[in-house]
Ligand SMILES: [Zn+2]
């Protein structure tokens with residue numbers, strides 16, 4: 303059986319290849335649903351490794367399927383044969399952001415205004431290393447691996463697009479693993495939290511329609527600016543007065559537009575924002591209260607109002623506790639118990655949540671920051687960087703976790 307030390311050594315031997323690939327992807331970033339070059343590299347490599355490859359899944363997504371070749375009855379000692387065979391979905395994302403890179407490195411973005419400022423270049427490279435290690439050790443695991451390279455994470459559209467194109471069918475996954483590098487966490491630390499780890503991301507947009515008039519004669523119109531101001535202020539009470547103090551929620555108004563001159567009351571003001579929470583009941587309550595406040599104030603202030611919510615929103619990212627403990631257990635062996643955490647939560651969102659909602663799974667943050675090297679810029683910053691030493695660490699962690707899952711959780 304492949305030991306974790308062996309996998310770690312094999313992943314470490316891929317460092318140079320991983321770095322080169324990640325830098326090539328970094329220099330050629332592609333926005334959501336435009337990841338054609340990246341998808342081409344992925345599809346070619348998966349085919350070389352013996353995977354059955356599907357392209358164009360969710361517009362630009364790629365899927366690779368590989369069957370394990372472990373002989374029947376060759377389950378490692380302690381394996382839970384009742385858990386077998388698994389179909390494991392391994393999910394990596396590929397898209398970049400509309401950010402102009404300010405790093406001065408030889409592999410700086412060559413696409414003006416587009417940058418891998420979230421580390422999805424690293425994820426793509428890590429995913430191909432995992433695919434390689436799993437193919438190399440095919441005789442050591444049973445079941446099926448379905449490795450997917452997802453487009454358009456940053457717009458929260460890619461996972462749904464792949465699901466609509468059938469990625470959760472034939473074969474249907476029984477468990478899922480995904481990960482994200484994290485420049486704000488020390489290199490090599492692993493963070494996998496049971497239950498909600500990232501927030502549901504919902505949004506709203508409001509159009510307040512008054513009646514424009516001269517600024518000197520407000521009584522002759524209906525002022526949408528004063529009405530909108532009351533609405534924005536009253537929305538601040540939703541979290542403090544309507545959400546249980548034991549629940550988590552955010553209401554942020556992120557834009558407000560209206561008016562053209564000091565002495566004109568405009569016809570229309572528009573504003574909108576984001577709603578974050580850790581469970582869908584809270585999301586629905588946020589929607590209900592936002593609507594009630596906006597419509598109630600509109601009535602009181604004699605303005606009309608249109609309020610819109612998106613058709614779908616990213617659900618909270620929920621880690622299955624048993625799956626999370628498997629990944630933490632593997633991580634303790636690979637990076638040491640002192641580097642493994644189970645308490646990290648954030649209000650950011652991630653569309654891997656759609657997969658984790660459909661199938662029990664675990665999502666890990668893997669520290670890629672290094673204060674001594676000055677690598678600590680936040681994600682989405684034009685100066686975002688990672689310590690590339692994270693690449694083999696992440697590849698070993700995901701591969702070892704995958705093999706443990708495929709071979710029965712207690713192996
Ligand atoms: Zn991002």
Ligand SMILES: [Zn+2]
Nearest residue numbers: 420421422482
């Ligand atoms: Zn990201």
